[in-house]
Amino acid sequence: MATILKAEKLEKVYRVGKVDVPALRGVSLSVQEGEFVAVMGPSGCGKSTMLHLLGGLLTPTSGRIVIDGEDLTAASDAKRTDIRRRKIGFVFQRFNLFPTLTAEGNLRLAERIHGNGADDPDRRREILRMLRLEDKMHHKPLELSGGEQQRVALARAVVNRPAIVLADEPTGNLDTENSELVLKMFRELNDRFNQTIIMITHNPEAAAACQRVIQMRDGHIV
């Protein structure tokens, strides 16, 4: 299997007032194509910071990130945005769907942003079928349950075939039943499409569904 993501000696220091607060202290990791990786650790250990760095939403203070052969850290802001558009799908704890758009509208928006003729009805249908959302396409987020919203968010994240999906506590806002359902979907995506997934979670059961678990503490991988 090829390495799809490689991070070397990542450091991130936030400036809060006049105080430097280190969030990551030299994190290195490597993720293979098709891997489903869980990242666990106590609050404030740097999990979300690492995910934001890997997704190009933040720039590291030092270190290097290469995604699918492209160096994220050497890229300009515009280039990082472009890499994110082509190679990364995000899933958030709070779903972060567009409330004014239907489920289908949210997916089509992702396709439009992706561009390059990404509007692929077959792909969209296949994903929706797999995520059991066919009959929810014309519903707006507020008309959906939490589990359904998160599945729409997952569909949106993968509709453009990203190299990697970064999920930030995707079951954090869900009850047990919906959490299991969403995790099952993640696993199916991983199995059927060989989708690479890095998922932050506090839930040991969710982590158990992954092929590998990375533990973090105080800005380090332990």
Add this chain to the structure above:
Amino acid sequence: MDSIVISNLRQRPLRSAISVIGVALGVALVMLFTGLAHGMSDDLQKRSSNVSAEIIFTRPGSMQLTSSSANLNTKYVELLRQVEGVESATPVIRYFYPSGTWGVDQVEGVEWDSFSKMNNIRIIQGHPPNGPNEVVIDETKAKRNHPVGSTLKIFGEKLYTVAGIYAPESGARAKLTLASLQDSLEAPGKCTFIYVKVKNPADQIAVAKRIDQQFPGNKIQLTREVFATIENSIPGLSIFMRVLVLLAAIVSALVVMLAMHTTITERTREIGILKAMGASRTYIIGEIEREALLISFLGLLVGFALAGIAGFGIHKATGLIFEFGWKWALTAAAIGLLGGAIGAFYPAARAANLDPVAALAYE
């Protein structure tokens, strides 16, 4: 509905409507003011163009845009008739008077026979003004509920009977006898100006020079020049209209800027999501500009409709004439759209530069 632009507008209908109305008011103001200015000046010009005389003989300063004085001795009429090349001359008093709530109107005192003969004006109903209390009016004024036999107030409470209706319209819409107006103004033997018709229109400049040489100190104007520049002669009109256009543009831009600024503050998290999805700065600015342009476009349509309805209503109520031209409609459209685009640009650029992580964490 998967257009983020349209769904956003539908999601907040009240704010969208207020923004549209804000732009519409700017557009309607431009259309109404320019339409009124053009309508009134064109109407004046049209009425003036029915004057056949080539030369206007008057005293300097005796005739302004909305005022006049009867300070020219009518003895000049006979003297002018004797000038070589002059076919006829007829004296006119033009008097401006307060008209209802809506400003000023004008009345002329004429020697009907010579005036109507010179300018090919005929009575189409009733008879010419004979007595001191008789007035003739044109068809436009007659349509405003002034049939033959009805009465008009020109000087205070004094009533004038409509003796006849004349056509085509020319100069002031109401005409008294010269003697009647001289009497009312206590200006016997005086007039405001004298229309001079020349035997050969090709010689009008030569005749005008001759008159100037024979009667120095008076003002001699060629009718064609006076009437061609009516709009330009209104002091500051073009500056006024430009200032108005600028103000309308600023109003439109501010309305859209405020609307988009509020929208973006409310949608900070959504902008964070767009950024997380890989939307470029250009894409984000483009979406916001599209929304602003849609608001502006709707504002344009509403503004044009508003101007049309208001213009019709004001015309019906007051007789003021509006003439909407393509040039100003295009200017108003450009103002609305450009104002919207410029107004939205700052909020759009601000949104595009938001830190995605901070935006995603925005409550």
